[in-house]
Amino acid sequence: MNIQTFLLKKINQALLLITNKSIFNLIQIQQSTRKEFGDYQINGLITISKKLNIPIEELAKKIIKFIDLNEIAQTTKIEQPGFINIFLNPKWISHQINSIFSVPRLGITPVTPKTIVIDYSSPNIAKEMHVGHLRSTVIGDSVARVLSFLGHNVIKANHIGDWGTQFGMLIAYIEKNIQSEFILNKSIQLSTLEHFYQEAKKMYDIDPNFAKLSRNYVLKLQKGDKYCCRIWKRLVDISVSNNQNTYIRLNVSLKKSDIMGESFYNNMLPKIVSDLKNKGLAITSNGAVVVPLKNYNNRNGAPFGVIIQKKDGAYLYSTTDIACIKYRCKILHADRIIYYIDSRQKQHIMQAQEIAHKAGYLDTSVLLEHHICGMLLGKDKKPFKTRSGNALKLKTLLDEALKRARLLILSKNPNLKNSQINKLAHIISIGAIKYSELSKNRIINYIFDWNNMLKFEGNTAPYIQYACTRIFSIFEQSKQLDFQPKQNNIKLETEEEKLLAICLLQFEEIITTVASQGAPHMLCSYLYKLSVLFSSFYEHCPIIKATNIHIKHSRLKLALITVRILKKGLNLLGIKTVKHM
Incomplete structure (x- = not known):
């Protein structure tokens, strides 16, 4: 389920009762960054109030009056200078999180397929x-x-x-x-x-x-x-x-x-050149075939020309790209x-x-x-090179990561068999390397550093992988319990349970954004946040030792959904999980 999209539809319905002006693209709804601001926050009211010539507070009160959030929101509050904070109802959250077991693909809404x-x-x-x-x-x-x-x-x-x-x-x-x-x-x-x-x-x-x-x-x-x-x-x-x-x-x-x-594309190139010439887009200049582009200038300020065929008849990369x-x-x-x-x-x-x-x-x-x-980049902030002046081989990086992972595993589990160490070291090292890349905003330049590239604590793949192994161990301990997820509903009685459940429901919002923006670092941030919230839930909410059987099954179900989403999220990053670390 996409809570953001769901709430946005509700807000747009309320706005239709307030005005017939085209303002729906101005409204925004986002996850709140601080607990005191609720679970979701409606933004954009300042711009809308100016367009409608309605005072902000009056506009906010009208939206709260007309928005249909019965059973969805526990509380809605106006926050200065122009926000509406939405605190979700735990019972509604429970119903949504329980429905994940009755629908396929973790409740992800089907899309209209595109190529x-x-x-x-x-x-x-x-x-x-x-x-x-x-x-x-x-x-x-x-x-x-x-x-x-x-x-x-x-x-x-x-x-x-x-x-x-x-x-x-x-x-x-x-x-x-x-x-x-x-x-x-x-x-x-x-x-x-x-x-x-x-x-x-x-x-x-x-x-x-x-x-x-x-x-x-x-x-x-x-x-x-x-x-x-x-x-x-x-x-x-x-x-x-x-x-x-x-x-x-x-x-x-x-x-x-x-x-x-x-x-x-080699067989296409003669026809590309011929077609561009026939359409008047390409001209012959000094024996070469060139496409002049008015929007690009060369160093002398003259219109830039893209060569698509040299005078000796050879084609260029530009021709191939076209x-x-x-x-x-x-x-x-x-x-x-x-x-x-x-x-x-x-x-x-x-x-x-x-x-x-x-x-x-x-x-x-x-x-x-x-x-x-x-x-x-290297420490000199220029494209990274080794001491010999060459780019570091990817194989060298992977081998070094594997060596470091082996040492880490041996320090924590000296009694493991060699075959187990090799398998574990491979999964952990590859996960660490990939996550180090994926967790950064793709547009930034960054300085290469062995320690940052291969660290195994904090916002890293091993931390999230360990959260999975912790949940696997919980279910190993609960084998004797008659736990049937579909027959046991989740009840959210603590703040830790509620925060974890909301985060689980936000999975679709995150992967939809990743798909739209092509930015996997958002998925990394989400998985890390989910792992941290699960850790807090694990510490404050007894699972196996819970005295009430209904509470025990409810928390087991929360743990099961968590590990399913963590595994799927890591899989979408191309990172494997293990049952023991």
């Missing part, structure tokens, strides 16, 4: 994934999980960098130094390909002949040359297999079938497209978007969203 394409992760080929890929990968995956859970048709698009100049460089380097050994060697590692790339880049920068050869190979590859395609496929296969192992380790839901890399938008709109029939990208890529994507709009590839009805991800 939503989410573009995230997008690593480059012939390079190992580094910490800079972590944010887009785990945030995009969490939002994909949330949208799927709500009932939308989610298409996960892993737009890998498997095309372009770097492949011309690699093919030229392999042809010059490795030749057929590369194709035949089945044990070649991704780290070797990265070494090839680094050496090829050096040669490209200092040797004009090698640079020319590389550009020729790019053109051959784009035209489907068999030799180039064979080497390219080998490069891609090695990289994709390595990346897939990382996704599995991270519990990220991306699969090989979700890959829609730059090469995926084709990508067209494919997602016209073939996949997307209602909404979400990009999880580095802030430095925003202008590039927006230019492609503007061209796609002008060409009629992107309908105005399609929501195209750039969900910018802040950068991972």
